[in-house]
Amino acid sequence: MTSAEPRDTIESIDTQILDLLSQRCQALAKKAGTKTDSDWANTLASIDRLIGQQKPDTASADPTISPDVQRSVLRHVASACWQATRSGTFAFLGPPDSYSHLAALAYFGEAANLLPVPSIGAVFDAVSRGDCAGGIVPIENSTDGRVVDTFGRLSEGEVSITGEVQLAIHHQLLAMCDHEAIKEVHSKPQAISQCRVWLANHLPNAKLIECSSTAAAAKLAVTQPGVAAIASEAAGRRHGLRVIGANIEDNRDNVTRFAVLGHDQPAATGNDKTTLLFQVAHQPGTLADAMGIFKEHELNLTWIESFPQPGTKNEYFFVVEFPGHRQDPAVAKAIEHLKSATHHTDVLGSYCRPARAES
Numbered sequence: 185m186t187s188a189e190p191r192d193t194i195e196s197i198d199t200q201i202l203d204l205l206s207q208r209c210q211a212l213a214k215k216a217g218t219k220t221d222s223d224w225a226n227t228l229a230s231i232d233r234l235i236g237q238q239k240p241d242t243a244s245a246d247p248t249i250s251p252d253v254q255r256s257v258l259r260h261v262a263s264a265c266w267q268a269t270r271s272g273t274f275a276f277l278g279p280p281d282s283y284s285h286l287a288a289l290a291y292f293g294e295a296a297n298l299l300p301v302p303s304i305g306a307v308f309d310a311v312s313r314g315d316c317a318g319g320i321v322p323i324e325n326s327t328d329g330r331v332v333d334t335f336g337r338l339s340e341g342e343v344s345i346t347g348e349v350q351l352a353i354h355h356q357l358l359a360m361c362d363h364e365a366i367k368e369v370h371s372k373p374q375a376i377s378q379c380r381v382w383l384a385n386h387l388p389n390a391k392l393i394e395c396s397s398t399a400a401a402a403k404l405a406v407t408q409p410g411v412a413a414i415a416s417e418a419a420g421r422r423h424g425l426r427v428i429g430a431n432i433e434d435n436r437d438n439v440t441r442f443a444v445l446g447h448d449q450p451a452a453t454g455n456d457k458t459t460l461l462f463q464v465a466h467q468p469g470t471l472a473d474a475m476g477i478f479k480e481h482e483l484n485l486t487w488i489e490s491f492p493q494p495g496t497k498n499e500y501f502f503v504v505e506f507p508g509h510r511q512d513p514a515v516a517k518a519i520e521h522l523k524s525a526t527h528h529t530d531v532l533g534s535y536c537r538p539a540r541a542e543s
C-alpha cells in the first residue's frame with residue numbers, strides 16, 4: 185500500500201464523502217441563477233421532505249442515526265456547499281453566543297457567514313439596505329409574547345419573513361464571583377422577565393439592569409466585579425464565566441420564535457404558514473369583519489397580536505398567522521378579500537413551518 189492509498193474502510197468512505205461534497209458544490213454552482221435554482225428556505229424544506237419521506241426499511245433510514253441527526257448533518261452539508269458557491273452574509277443580534285446567534289446557526293448552518301450587529305433594528309437595516317442577504321430576529325417568546333423592537337420594524341414592510349426558528353431557551357446565571365458577591369444582574373429585558381421568579385427567590389436584593397443582549401451582558405460580567413449575567417451556556421463557555429444558577433428560566437418549556445428576514449418569496453412546500461399584517465378603520469365592527477374573512481375561508485389562526493400604530497390615537501396594526509401558503513387558493517382568496525375590506529393588508533411572508541431546536 186502506498187501512503188496515498190486509503191488506510192481502511194472508514195478512510196475510504198470519508199474520501200467518498202469528500203468527493204460527494206465536491207460533486208454537490210459543482211451541481212449547486214451550475215444551478216446558480218438558473219430557473220431550477222432554489223433559495224436557502226427551499227433547500228431546508230427539501231431536506232425536511234427527504235427525511236420525512238424515508239421508508240423505515242431503506243438503507244438511509246438506518247436506526248442508529250435518528251432522523252433529527254440526519255437532518256442536522258444534511259443541513260450542515262448544504263450550508264457548507266452554499267457558503268462555497270454563493271456569496272451572502274446573514275445578520276443577527278450579537279455579540280456571538282446570543283440566542284439569536286444560536287438560532288442563526290440552527291437555521292443557516294455552522295458554515296454560514298454570520299454577522300453580529302448591535303440591535304434588532306440594525307438587523308432590519310442590514311437586510312433592507314441589501315448589506316446582508318438575510319437576517320434573524322426574535323419575534324415572540326412563551327413568557328411575554330411579542331418582542332416589541334421586532335414588531336415596530338415589521339410594520340415598515342421593508343423586508344419579508346422567509347422562515348422561522350423555534351428555539352428552546354435555557355438561561356444560565358453567569359458570573360466570575362460567588363453567589364453571595366452578586367450585586368447586579370444584567371441581561372436583555374426579555375431574559376430578565378423569563379427568570380423573574382427565580383431571581384426574586386435567589387437574588388432578592390440584586391439590582392436588575394437591562395442591556396442590549398444576553399451575550400453583551402455576559403461580556404460585561406467578565407470585567408465588572410459583582411456583576412452577573414443571564415445568558416446562554418455557550419456565552420458562559422466563551423468567556424470562562426462560572427454557572428451560578430443553571431436553567432433558571434421560570435417556565436420549563438421556555439421557547440422563543442425567531443423570524444428569518446430576507447427578500448425571497450419561498451415556494452410552497454405543503455407544510456407552510458403565512459404571516460399577515462393589516463390595519464382596519466377605527467370604527468365599530470371593522471375588526472370583527474376582518475376576522476369573519478378568516479372564518480369564511482376556513483383559515484385557522486394560530487397567532488394574533490395588535491400593536492399601536494405610531495403617530496395615531498387608538499389606531500392599531502394587527503398581525504395574524506395561520507397554516508397555509510399565499511399561493512394556496514383559500515389563502516390567496518382570503519388575502520384578496522382582506523385587501524378590499526381593510527385600510528391596508530401586507531403579506532409579511534409565507535414560509536415552511538419550523539421544527540424546534542435546543543439552545
Ligand SMILES: O=C(O)C(=O)C[C@]1(C(=O)O)C=C[C@@H](O)C=C1
Nearest residue numbers: 282283284322372374397398440
Ligand atoms: O439577547 C439575546 O441573546 C437574544 O438573542 C434576544 C432574545 C430576545 O430578545 O427575545 C432572544 C431570546 C431570549 O428570549 C432572550 C433574548
